[in-house]
Amino acid sequence: MTDLEIENIRLRQRIAELEAKQNVPVAYTTDDTAVPFEKVGKLTNDEIFRFGRQLVTPGFGYDSQLKLRNTTFLVVGAGGLGSPATLYLGAAGVGRLGIVDHDTVDTNNLHRQVIHTDARRGVNKAVSAAMSIKAVYPDADVIPYAYTLDRSNALDLIKQYDIIIDATDNIATRYLLSDAGVLAGKPVVSGSALRNDGQLTVYNYNGGPCFRCLHPVPPPASTVGKCVDNGVLGVVPGVIGTLEALEAIKVALGTPCLDTPSFVIFSGMSNPMFRTMKLRSRKKDCAICGEHPTLTELVDYVQFCNGAADDKTVDEEILLANERISVQQYNDIVQHNEDHLLVDVRPKVQYSICSLPNSINIPIDELEKNLGQIQELREDKDVYVICRLGNDSQIAVRMMQKAGIDRSKDIIGGLLNWSKSVDDTFPIY
Numbered sequence: 155m156t157d158l159e160i161e162n163i164r165l166r167q168r169i170a171e172l173e174a175k176q177n178v179p180v181a182y183t184t185d186d187t188a189v190p191f192e193k194v195g196k197l198t199n200d201e202i203f204r205f206g207r208q209l210v211t212p213g214f215g216y217d218s219q220l221k222l223r224n225t226t227f228l229v230v231g232a233g234g235l236g237s238p239a240t241l242y243l244g245a246a247g248v249g250r251l252g253i254v255d256h257d258t259v260d261t262n263n264l265h266r267q268v269i270h271t272d273a274r275r276g277v278n279k280a281v282s283a284a285m286s287i288k289a290v291y292p293d294a295d296v297i298p299y300a301y302t303l304d305r306s307n308a309l310d311l312i313k314q315y316d317i318i319i320d321a322t323d324n325i326a327t328r329y330l331l332s333d334a335g336v337l338a339g340k341p342v343v344s345g346s347a348l349r350n351d352g353q354l355t356v357y358n359y360n361g362g363p364c365f366r367c368l369h370p371v372p373p374p375a376s377t378v379g380k381c382v383d384n385g386v387l388g389v390v391p392g393v394i395g396t397l398e399a400l401e402a403i404k405v406a407l408g409t410p411c412l413d414t415p416s417f418v419i420f421s422g423m424s425n426p427m428f429r430t431m432k433l434r435s436r437k438k439d440c441a442i443c444g445e446h447p448t449l450t451e452l453v454d455y456v457q458f459c460n461g462a463a464d465d466k467t468v469d470e471e472i473l474l475a476n477e478r479i480s481v482q483q484y485n486d487i488v489q490h491n492e493d494h495l496l497v498d499v500r501p502k503v504q505y506s507i508c509s510l511p512n513s514i515n516i517p518i519d520e521l522e523k524n525l526g527q528i529q530e531l532r533e534d535k536d537v538y539v540i541c542r543l544g545n546d547s548q549i550a551v552r553m554m555q556k557a558g559i560d561r562s563k564d565i566i567g568g569l570l571n572w573s574k575s576v577d578d579t580f581p582i583y
């Protein structure tokens with residue numbers, strides 16, 4: 155390729171970016187109400203041409219495309235799952251597509267949240283997703299809602315859409331969407347993805363269960379996996395989010411498939427990769443969708459699930475102040491060459507990314523059986539414990555203290571704090 159050709163491509167990309175910026179969809183707040191959606195009686199010639207390859211698919215045809223054109227979809231979450239789900243639905247010619255997300259695009263989202271771009275870091279994700287859809291299909295009716303969906307606003311919004319797609323990452327929002335789906339009489343297509351694995355189902359549809367039927371009480375917050383701790387291979391939410399779009403389209407068309415009801419389990423590194431399990435039907439004594447519901451309105455889901463409606467890990471204080479030291483204090487200990495043992499309790503896979511000099515790695519899950527080794531190694535030295543964010547290190551110190559390993563302390567805020575406050579060359583992941 156010549157320099158001139160490369161320059162031409164660059165210019166075309168720049169023009170596309172500038173055009174997209176000009177056409178930025180307006181973010182809706184909780185105070186805004188969209189104009190009511192209006193159904194149409196027939197497809198335009200432009201629509202017939204644009205969706206032609208879809209239209210001629212056996213079993214699909216004109217009537218199905220028209221049905222899609224007359225159906226509205228609400229995708230909650232424009233992250234890993236929401237990226238393909240919103241893009242495919244928007245490009246497929248659905249009637250109206252609402253996208254809810256309060257968060258902004260960040261660099262470490264982009265390996266999987268492929269609807270966003272590097273240039274849109276800092277832009278609200280619902281707005282960024284709408285921009286990408288508009289770039290693909292300028293006539294798409296897309297509405298970005300740039301706020302957190304919660305008990306105060308969920309029902310009002312859900313009532314305006316036919317099909318709800320849960321593309322979020324936290325259990326509180328999962329209960330919220332399922333409950334709101336039951337109260338508003340809407341099916342909820344639900345997906346999740348973590349590490350190399352994912353799951354997909356449709357709740358509150360064709361006599362099938364709601365999320366509460368299967369999980370009457372939430373699992374302990376500590377057992378719910380989070381991307382930030384467990385990681386996620388980019389293509390895995392890509393697979394599940396794409397299937398969510400497919401299921402949502404099938405629900406819109408009334409095409410039977412996952413309506414038995416069933417549950418798809420995807421294991422990206424196994425053979426076979428997909429398994430389908432039959433799901434129980436609606437539970438007669440379910441608190442919200444049962445025969446005598448005890449729940450008739452939305453509740454406080456964050457409190458119910460004992461955790462925030464996002465998947466960020468926060469530094470919770472478990473230890474007393476005198477059982478912890480700051481990263482600066484630990485830095486002084488290192489600078490003064492004070493004899494000590496530094497135990498890093500992160501999983502091995504994280505330790506291999508980066509670690510502090512002279513630390514030993516004993517993952518928190520293996521700590522119990524290695525307490526004797528720590529006792530031997532420390533001789534009579536002070537013991538300091540570090541992890542990524544400062545939560546596991548506190549739990550580890552408690553375990554050590556119970557096992558008689560005295561003078562053990564946690565380093566507050568872990569390696570994230572170390573990078574922010576002591577050594578900015580230390581990588582953050």
Ligand SMILES: Nc1ncnc2c1ncn2[C@@H]1O[C@H](COP(=O)(O)OP(=O)(O)OP(=O)(O)O)[C@@H](O)[C@H]1O
Nearest residue numbers: 231232233234254255256257302303322323327381
């Ligand atoms: N109640 C909610 N209302 C609106 N958006 C939500 C709600 N709960 C979750 N989300 C959004 O759902 C998306 C889920 O995306 P994803 O699972 O890829 O995780 P993430 O939070 O973007 O990534 P990371 O955990 O790496 O920071 C996020 O953009 C998040 O802001």
Ligand SMILES: [Zn+2]
Nearest residue numbers: 364367440443
């Ligand atoms: Zn139920």
